[in-house]
Amino acid sequence: MTPNYDEGSIRTLDWQEHIRKRPGMYIGKLGDGTAADDGIYVLLKEVMDNSIDEFMMGFGKKIEVKVSNELVSVRDFGRGIPLGKLLDVASKMNTGAKYDSEVFKKSVGLNGVGIKAVNALSNSFVIKAFREGQVKEIAFSRGQVVEEKDLGKTEEPNGTMVAFVPDIDIFRNYRFHNDYVENMMKNYSFLNAGLTILCNGEKFQSKNGLKDLLEENLDAEPLYPVIHLKGDDIEVAITHGNQYGEDYYSFVNGQHTTQGGTHLVAFREAIVKTVREFYKKDFDPSDIRASIIAAISIKVEEPVFESQTKTKLGSRDIGPDGPSVRNHVVSFVQKELDNYLHKNQDVAEVFLRRIQESERERKAISGIKKLAKQRAKKSSLHNKKLRDCRVHYNSNHERKSDSSIFITEGDSASGSITKSRDVNTQAVFSLRGKPLNTYGMTKKVVYENEEFNLLQAALNIEDSMEDLRYNKVIIATDADVDGMHIRLLLITFFLQFFPELVKKGHLYIFQTPLFRVRNKQKTFYCYSEEERLAAVKSVGAKAEITRFKGLGEISPDEFKNFIGPDIRLEPVQMKKHESVSQMLEFYMGKNTPDRQEFIIDNLYVEKDEV
Incomplete structure (x- = not known):
């Protein structure tokens, strides 16, 4: 029976209901x-952005941040929100001050x-304003006011403090990864010289x-010193390394536009x-x-982003009366980079040699590349x-971020x-065995090896x-020695030839339950010995314990429990101080005695229970 569609079908949600529902x-x-x-x-970013906007307007040179899985707090020393508002x-x-372009001309929010x-979206949310010797605090839960307090006089300097606890009903089993938080704070500091963040x-x-941002993210010595160019509302930094691929960091009004946009397209063209x-x-x-x-950072008046999360710039113009983003970026780079290369002939020579090396390698593999493309095209029609x-x-589908392989x-x-x-969002690519160790090889092997191609x-x-066709590239191997080796070989392949895939956070390790x-009455899937002990305690004396040895022995009916909403993935991350080339050489190169010594020093023997 088709449900009735009448006046009673129409609902108006409160603001907090709408946010929580969508x-x-x-x-x-x-x-x-x-x-x-x-x-x-x-x-965290939404709260930080407001504090950064205060700094950009010239108020407050310090922001204090505390991040844990129990509580997140951000305290700035800007002007403080007017208490009555x-x-x-x-x-x-x-509601906000960002609509007044004179007050916040080029803000993030x-x-x-x-x-x-x-x-x-927070179980607990507290906002406190310190302004002109007075302080006011309001506490909320899931958007509803719990308590409002005028705290009277204070000796504290002006500013705003926000503390929140993400709602566990919405963010299930969440935990903050310190590397991601640190990276966010570093980017804020790189884009706001003179600001101190204590996190x-x-x-x-x-x-x-x-310049600091690029040097922080280099995993080896660059071919030439970082070219650092600054102008009105634009800043760029450029160098070359020896890795494959292109690596860009793009920002608009201090916002990390991880998906680029009009400014990055113009920068690459320029x-x-x-x-x-x-x-x-x-x-x-x-x-x-x-x-x-x-890296490129630009400031745009009233920028247009492609979504509320502001990861991709859609603006065509710098401002209502300014040039287009493309013209602004291209004219700046053309003038300043050309001047730099003329004044620094040694850099210009290294730059030229790198281009010529790439040209030689591209031409050397053009023949095998053509054959590989034909082979891939033929097999793609019935690729088993x-x-x-x-x-x-790479589609416009609303669930594109869920796409994984x-x-x-x-x-x-x-x-x-x-x-x-889930046939809508989850693809599967099957390896026939252990892939080749690609450490030290050229990109020619990607085309010669049918599986890699x-x-x-x-x-x-x-x-x-x-x-890229999948947001998450997930390595799913058995949790045994062979499975670990295959993980290493695949990570080596991606770091060697497609490092951006790792650096941009697309590569993951699939965590499968051990027990x-x-x-x-109850069933628990345990991913560690600690979880197993807790499950046994919960189930009681009659617990049946199964130790999973490989993915293949888990039935499809059970497997759907592990790759659904509660899927456990471990991101493959590079520590900022680690060199990709040195790490690959140690783990995948021919330095056998060093590696043997490392294994012996770090050996852990797991004893089977009787």
Whole structure:
């Protein structure tokens, strides 16, 4: 029976109800903290952005941040929210000072939504304003006022304090990864010279802006010193390394636009245009940008982002009366980079040699590349290795962020996942055995090795990360020695030839349960010895304990419990102090005695229970 559609079908939700019912509209995907763009980090960012805007307007040179899984707090020393408007700012949609372009000309926050989203999606949310010797505090729970207090006089300096606890009903099993939090704080400091951020007792500050950012993120010595160029409302930094791929960091009004946008498109175009004109040679764009590591930050009046999470700039113009974003970026880079190369001939020579090396390598593999493409095209029509899904990351589908691919070993494991997966968002790529150790090889091997070529084609990353088909690339292997080795070989492959995939947070390790503990009433899947002991205690003396040895022995009916909403993934992350080349050389190179010594020093023997 078709339900009636009449006046009674129409509902108007309160602001907090709407945010809680459709959180994705406000903070993107929810997640559990294993990805840098998960919702809990967006909550932190929304609060931080307001404090950063105060600093950008010239108020408050310090921000104090505390982040734990129990509580997040941010205290700035700006002007402080006017006390009479504290309730409105925290709980009335489309309320704020950001609409007045004279007060906040080039701010990060735009529409007064962010802080309300944090409020509505928090089990506990407290906002406190210190202003002109007076202090006021309001406490909320899930967007509803719990208590409002005028605390009277205070000796505290002006500013605002926000403390919140993400709602466990919405952010299930979440935890903050310190690396992601640190990276966020570093980026804020790089983009705001003179600002000091104290986060969990650690100090973050920068003197040289984007130059510091690039040097922080380099995993080896660059081919030449970082080119650092600054102008009105624009700053860029450029260098080259020896890695494959292109690596960019882009920002708008202090916001990390992880998906780029009009400014990054213009920046990549501007580098090619300038280099061709400087050397008076029509180089291929891929040769000019091969191994580039660069950053761009621009300030735009009233920027237009493609979503509330502000990860991609859509603005065409710098401001109502300003030039287009493209013209502004291209003209700045053309003038300043050309001047720099003319004044620094030694850098210009190294730059030219890097382009020529890339050109030689590209031409050397062009023949095998052509054959590999033909082979991939032919096999893609009936590729037994790939069981694709319907929704892809490079589409406009509302669930594109959920798109993922499992890289599995053997037919039994891939069979279990294939039968229990979500066919809309989960693809499966099956390896036939241990892949090749690619450490120290050139990209020629990607085309010569059929399996790697098909994997590259499945991911759609041959030319750039922009057309990546899956947001999460998940290595799903058994938790035994062979499975660990396959993980290492695949991570080596991606770090060697597609490091951006790792650096941009797309590579994950699939965590499978080690034990199943159950009786007739309860079943627990345990991922550690601690969880097993807790489950046995909960189930009682008649607990039946099963030790899972491999993915293939878990039935599809059970497998769906592990790859659904509660899937456990461990992000593959590079520590900032680690060099990719040195790490790969140690673990995957031929330094056998050093590696043997490391294994002996770190050996752990697990004793089987009798």
